[in-house]
Amino acid sequence: MTNREIAAALEEVADLLEFQGANPFRVRAYRNGAQKVKDAPKSLLTIVGDSGAEALTAIDGVGKDLAEKIAELATSGTLAMLDELRAEVPASVMALMRVPGMGPKKAATLHKELGVQSLDQLRAACEAGEVQKLKGFGKKTEETILAGIEHAAKAGERVRWADADAIVQRLLAHMDGVEAIKRREPAGSYRRGKETVGDLDLLVDVGATMDAKTVATVMDRFGEFEGVAEVIARGDTKMSIRLDSGLQIDLRCVPSESFGAALQYFTGSKEHNVEVRGRAKARGLKVSEWGVFNTADDTRIAGDTEEEVYAAIGLPCFPPELRENRQEFAAAEAGELPRLIELSDLRGDLHMHTSATDGRGTLREMVAAARQRGLEYIAITDHSKRVTMAHGLDADRLRAQWKEIDLVNEELQAEGAEFVVLKGIECDILEAGPMDLPDDVLAEADWVIASLHYGQNQPRAKIMERLLGAVAHPSVSIVAHPTGRLIGKRASYDVEVNELIAACVEHGKLLELNANPMRLDLDDVNCAAAKAAGVPIVISSDAHSTEGLDVLRYGVLQARRAGLEQWDVFNTRRFNFWEADKASGLFPRASVAWRNKPVTEKIAYFLARHRAALTKGDNKAAAFCKQDIGYSIGWLVEQSFKKDKVTWPNVWIDGGWYTNLTIGKDRWTAEGWLVAVQGQEKWRLAPFVGQFQLSETTVSPYKIDIGLRPSAFEKHDEWSIPYTRDASRDEALRKALADRENWPTHFAG
């Protein structure tokens, strides 16, 4: 069984147990287990096969019992316990709980007292007036149930984020202008950037006090939103509506002083909140949407901002995309919370179509649109001939397109534009296995995308054979939309993503995060797995029109949920890196074998290439190599400061060789307090003291050296100290470093 199927089975167990009135915490354990299975980056079947069921208990929240049940599901595809539960409670009875407001207790009562077996029988019972006679039920309840049966079919339906976004923007516009609204923020799964949302959640700051009249103006306006079918509930602080489409929108009003705490609460996820609140409790604190309170004397200690709330319990303010109770708490504790990628980090788009196949924009229109959007390079990747519906390209038409691209590049160059168009192709992996175009054509391309569009119903073995064959093909750069899923429409074909990732590791290939809001493929969990394995991700629009380029932001959201940082994504790189990769014989640089090398080895490699290039008189290649040495050193410096607990590793003195360390403002943000500055001949590290200008380059009296061994470092004991960051020491160091007159002659740490 796949992880997804295992999770669904555990979910069902939880529902059935809940219906039977089992211990709620036991029910939670199953739900929690299901969530963990969904979030697991590896196939659990593989884990069980390799290491046995025991190994599953390494997953937080999975103990001996759940491990055995998961193993049973994974290997046999069935679970004895689930079969028994199903025999006791028919599926049609479970369907009763899909009626809004109907939980396990009410459903069980109806089943027991009235013998209701299905939604149809429930409707009949309501219409016969039998429901209102039950204890705990009344006329109103009966009416609500009857009306709710209509919604049962749509229960659990989710809306794609991009579609939700359109509604959110309209809702915000609708609410704007209400005087009582001081601040407002869409929260919930929408704010977390989840690929689909179950409902919309809007938080409103209504000012210093929760005056009933003020709140009423907000709620009245909310109730007048276009397409409101029904007001589900309306109280003193919150209100819920349902639109004609069935989509629910929740509104929550809070006073200003609680806005931060409320935003923390309303952003969720539920599981994240439970963890936060549990941790607070262990510290003698209580967290709710109203604020953070001391349990002992009920004094309020935080609530204005989210930062404050998290800080009160010793946690960093997590980016909303990470608040899923996956790895974020462990990462925070290890000081390894990622600095997430942003849309502005993307410099290129490496998957798009033109009117030569099924795109609507011409080559030149796509180029203009990409430039207008601030991109620095694109790859044109039209379909290959197998995609007859799109009038896919054969070798001749492809080569003709490449001639045109050459022309465009020449024009760009003449214009002085720093923009490059790459000659690419989205080549189908044929049903039988081979690539759709001959090897000699593919070898000429700058960028080859392999896609599996046909034969998606083949068995796993065949699918994997095709995918792995493509990855092993020497000209293929990347696999596009690797699972083939269409959100809410079509499940992925039968692919074992871990094997695909492993093959990419072996062959130095890349994987796509297709940013089309219907695809988002690879998804967050798989992207995280790729990152863990060291496989770079390419976020691509797969645009079929100029406007199609704008979907990149959805891809970035998904990437952020995966915890990807700027350099985990291949197309955040400047195009000159690309050239540098070719110059240094390392294309694509981001290949795993290369990435896994210690930085010192990389520098040694570039040094050798640099010398060789000089000997050959190839100044351009030499310059690239020189630049790479600079970047590598910069990377080392940056890594050292990214983590709170890390001390500078292996920086030691050794004269003799200097290079251009170029750390531009746009490449390294000066968030830390140390920046490296380009010198004429030598290097210096300078403290970043706010007013410090990067343009202020000076010849440094300092030498910086990269050491391979800590032992080489020890001889500098007299001036180096291990340094662990904390606020007070940082401040002291900052002061010392600001006093330029008295700088030491060497830096290291």
Next chain:
DNA sequence: GCCGTTTTCGGCCCGACTGTTTTCAGTCG
């Protein structure tokens, strides 16, 4: 069912809204 530098037993997040309740249970966020 899971979990453990205050626990191997006894906890497991906390609050709002509804309906029917004479004091709170059920459901939901």
